[in-house]
Amino acid sequence: MIEAIQFASFSEFLDMGGYGFNVWSVYGLFTVFVAANLISPVMKRKRIVRDLKRRAVVNEQQSN
Amino acid sequence: MNWTWFHKLGSPKWFYELTSKWLPWLIGAMVIFLAVGVVWALLYIPPDYQQSYTTRILVIHVAVAGTSLAFFPLMAVAGTITLVWRMKLADMVAKNAAPLGAWFSFITLATGSLWGSVMWGTWWEWSDARLVSMLFQFFLLVGVVALRSALEDNDTAARACALLSIVGCINVVIIKYSVEWWNVLHQPSSPLSMSGESANGPEFWVPTVVMIVAVYLFFAVSLILATRNEILQRERKAAWVQELVSKA
Numbered sequence: 257m258i259e260a261i262q263f264a265s266f267s268e269f270l271d272m273g274g275y276g277f278n279v280w281s282v283y284g285l286f287t288v289f290v291a292a293n294l295i296s297p298v299m300k301r302k303r304i305v306r307d308l309k310r311r312a313v314v315n316e317q318q319s320n
Numbered sequence: 321m322n323w324t325w326f327h328k329l330g331s332p333k334w335f336y337e338l339t340s341k342w343l344p345w346l347i348g349a350m351v352i353f354l355a356v357g358v359v360w361a362l363l364y365i366p367p368d369y370q371q372s373y374t375t376r377i378l379v380i381h382v383a384v385a386g387t388s389l390a391f392f393p394l395m396a397v398a399g400t401i402t403l404v405w406r407m408k409l410a411d412m413v414a415k416n417a418a419p420l421g422a423w424f425s426f427i428t429l430a431t432g433s434l435w436g437s438v439m440w441g442t443w444w445e446w447s448d449a450r451l452v453s454m455l456f457q458f459f460l461l462v463g464v465v466a467l468r469s470a471l472e473d474n475d476t477a478a479r480a481c482a483l484l485s486i487v488g489c490i491n492v493v494i495i496k497y498s499v500e501w502w503n504v505l506h507q508p509s510s511p512l513s514m515s516g517e518s519a520n521g522p523e524f525w526v527p528t529v530v531m532i533v534a535v536y537l538f539f540a541v542s543l544i545l546a547t548r549n550e551i552l553q554r555e556r557k558a559a560w561v562q563e564l565v566s567k568a
């Protein structure tokens with residue numbers, strides 16, 4: 257099932273049998289797609305928590 | 321029958337706590353499957369006698385395309401729950417699924433184009449029903465996102481999006497069977513074979529299955545993270561959220 261690594265050199269690996277542009281574009285796009293949809297909710301969570309904390313402080317000051 | 325679990329499921333707090341326990345495992349499994357899938361696909365799949373190394377594109381394309389079909393059914397189920405039981409959590413999931421689904425559809429189209437441009441000799445074919453129905457799914461999902469942001473009232477937006485999601489499921493059926501009903505460029509799905517006698521031997525489909533699992537895990541992790549943000553925002557006045565924030 258797993259045969260040997262298909263490439264003898266790194267330049268062959270980059271070339272992908274002449275289809276390097278297409279293959280690497282797909283893997284590049286896929287990486288951006290996965291990273292963006294994981295990083296963006298994590299960043300948003302930080303913003304939300306920061307915002308809610310600030311509100312809590314304001315509320316406390318008002319009630320004092 | 322005891323329905324407690326069903327009402328618990330609708331509680332944002334319960335969902336938040338449950339996913340706090342699940343997330344580390346889901347993220348761990350996602351990282352492992354993604355790494356194994358990508359490395360296996362890029363390094364080990366032997367070149368196809370007709371397609372050379374472009375089958376590496378299909379590993380990604382098939383996984384993302386297959387998962388993209390899950391969005392409308394998921395949003396339709398969540399929408400039905402919203403319409404019938406007014407469960408807040410279901411609408412939070414549906415709301416955050418739509419933009420992610422648009423991403424999935426777009427990546428399906430882009431990776432398909434990058435394969436088609438060299439293997440079919442064309443980036444796009446308007447007469448191919450599979451391509452056009454997938455493009456339609458992308459527009460429908462962008463439409464759901466736009467509809468949500470256009471309607472100010474939360475309840476109205478939730479109901480309108482729920483209806484559109486249920487209707488959108490018809491298109492999923494068309495996407496699925498388009499390759500059998502009309503045969504233009506896009507091939508039907510290929511049968512799997514352990515012996516390697518059919519089109520796909522295990523050296524191709526095993527890494528593809530690994531990637532499908534990886535992409536489904538990624539879909540779950542991303543949607544759960546987004547839904548948890550939605551919970552924090554909509555339940556910001558709840559005592560448990562304020563307590564959680566004060567500890568963060």
